[in-house]
Amino acid sequence: MIEIKNIHKTFGKQKVLDGVNIFAHQGSSTALIGTSGGGKSVILKILLGLIEPDEGEVFIDKVKVSHREPGRTLSRIGMLFQGSALFDSLPVWQNICFKFLKGTEKLSSKDAKELAIQNLEKVGLNYKVANKFPADLSGGMKKRVALARAIVGNPKIILFDEPTTGLDPIMTNTINSLIREIVETMDVTTLTITHDISSVQQISDNVALLDSGRIRWEGKSKELKGSKDPYVFQFINGKHNGPINVN
Amino acid sequence: MKVLRNLGQCVNCFLNKIGKVTDFIISIFLNLVTPPIYGREILKAFYQIGWMSLPVLGLTALFTGGALALQIYAGGSRFNAEQVVPAIVAIGMARELGPVLGGLIVAARVASSIAAEIGTMKVTEQLDALTTLSTNPIKYLVVPRVLAATLSLPALIAIGDSIGILGGYLVGINRLDFSSSTYLASTASMLQISDIFSGIIKGVFFGFIIALSGCFNGFYASNGAEGVGKATKSAVVAACVFILATNYILTEAFFNS
Incomplete structure (x- = not known):
């Protein structure tokens, strides 16, 4: 609310x-x-x-x-920014699970990657995207990755x-x-x-x-x-x- | 009246900037002493700021030491004082040229890259994204860079001093007809431990200035690519000016008190 x-x-x-x-x-x-x-x-x-x-x-x-x-x-709160605002230096899976890797709620790298792949699938992206960097993605894919980041952690x-x-x-x-x-x-x-x-x-x-x-x-x-x-x-x-x- | 108004606006703008910088510095120190600590980010910053600056710093020091030996020899020969070359190269490198040139070279390389990186993150909303992902941007981006620059610059300066003295030595024995043993003995006898430490302490201040200037200007970048360009330029100019000013103040404090 x-x-x-x-x-x-x-x-x-x-x-x-x-x-x-x-x-x-x-x-x-x-x-x-x-x-x-x-x-x-x-x-x-x-x-x-x-x-x-x-x-x-x-x-x-x-x-x-x-x-x-x-x-x-x-x-x-989850937030989808206008320009996606993905972190250029991190691969897609670390972008999606950033708050579980660097934030207050911690997950192991293995669990975080699995969670990232699950969320990638929710937005219609293949697991292979997980290891790519934002610079390798099209505008639409970046938006979908940003959407996956916004919804991770429910x-x-x-x-x-x-x-x-x-x-x-x-x-x-x-x-x-x-x-x-x-x-x-x-x-x-x-x-x-x-x-x-x-x-x-x-x-x-x-x-x-x-x-x-x-x-x-x-x-x-x-x-x-x-x-x-x-x-x-x-x-x-x-x-x-x-x-x-x-x- | 218009002149007074413009003057007032300038003073207001200046005081506003001082307030922002002070607030930024306080925020850095508060985040430095509170968890979480991003160890991987700190190591990455040490690698990028310290280790990757070594080649350019080493080359600068080598050529400066060599040129200094030639200049002192040329100047000293006017009153038959050629034998002071090793001592003045060593003292000059350790007290002044090592720290100042090292600081300026690292400022050009590091302050610009920090300001451009953080500035780009600012204008593309990545800093806001960090906050929404429960990560404090000062703690995650600024603290590692400030720590790495403040601690690695003294080490870089110590290495630069040694390479600069080596440059002077190579020119001394190959071009100025000094014997190796005479040159080394003269260097060792004249160089005092306080000369070396004064340069290293300067490095701590210069490292902090470089990282602060890069991070602050990046953090307050605005207006897209043009704003990032301006932030980068301001970061380098501010770092260089403050390094030179701080160098004078520290030199006064170390040698004239």
Whole structure:
């Protein structure tokens, strides 16, 4: 369960978040959409405890996220970064099981490698990929490895930061299907940041639209296309004119 | 008014940077003394920073020692003091040229590579990924590099001093007509243990400066490839300037107090 209560955040003179509230109950999948630079990634970083909000509180499964002690909540969270963020110097299996090799929960190398291979199979990759390095993988494979890393250890919450950016339509569909399958089989709460409306409908049940630091619209993803809300209409139709300031 | 405002912004920016560096140093020391300790990362850092710097440092010291012998001979011959070549080569290498040139060479090689590596990890969100995987980036990336640089630079400087003196010796006996025994006897009689230790102690400070500069600039890199380039340049420039400034302060402390 994710609770974001009245979050405010300012960088320099720019107010990025202005009283954001989001609630995602256990097992739900929520997509956060909005214009680039609108503060969506800042919300994810606040959820991870990487950035401290100026005001407001965030709870993960009723435990308050603390910037000073992010470890209290991080063990419950898996994260898929926009650019995959795989460690270049480590082979795929060590990337996937990094938290069991270097983090607080220890596994032997043999067990970690087995666990990595199991998770590779979950994302549709062959065991042979385990010994490769990130530089040897295509963009789609990197995303799948990053997805395997996000789900290892059965987190209760998974955060996706633009999971299909830069991928071709076929790979986008593959990643979306994998995310949907994972959400359904693992009973996890997910929060996805994306610009891709077709992805929103494929991988999430609920949607929130963020603009100028505020949530302008919330609803079911299937209601998105038929919505008469001016913010939603402008965003999904890519119109220049409307309440969303695109300059 | 505009001048005052700009001046105020510069002072503010400078104080902000000092605050960040201080915070970073405190964080390094706190993480140095608390578990977990990443032994494999520390060994890897020792190999990359210490062992891999040996060839370039050795070559620099060899040629510097040789050139120093020629220069001292040329200068000394103006007032019939050619016999001081072995002593001045040894003292010059141990006190000044060994530590400073060694520090600058290692700064160019190591501070740049640390800043580029950590900076790339920063702009590709790998540092954030480390945190989300319950691993403290300071403990995992910075502490091993600071430890390795601080402890291996004194050893590198001691080796560099020896190679530099060897360079002077080779030039002395082959080009300047010194006999081997005279050269070695003169070196041994004039070189004091304090000369050697002053250089080695300088190495501890220089090693810390190099690793700190590389790690700090990498950690605060931003704006993609351009930002990593700027961080790398800043790391090398800052390391070189602080090495030279610290060298002066330490020289004052060791020899003029």
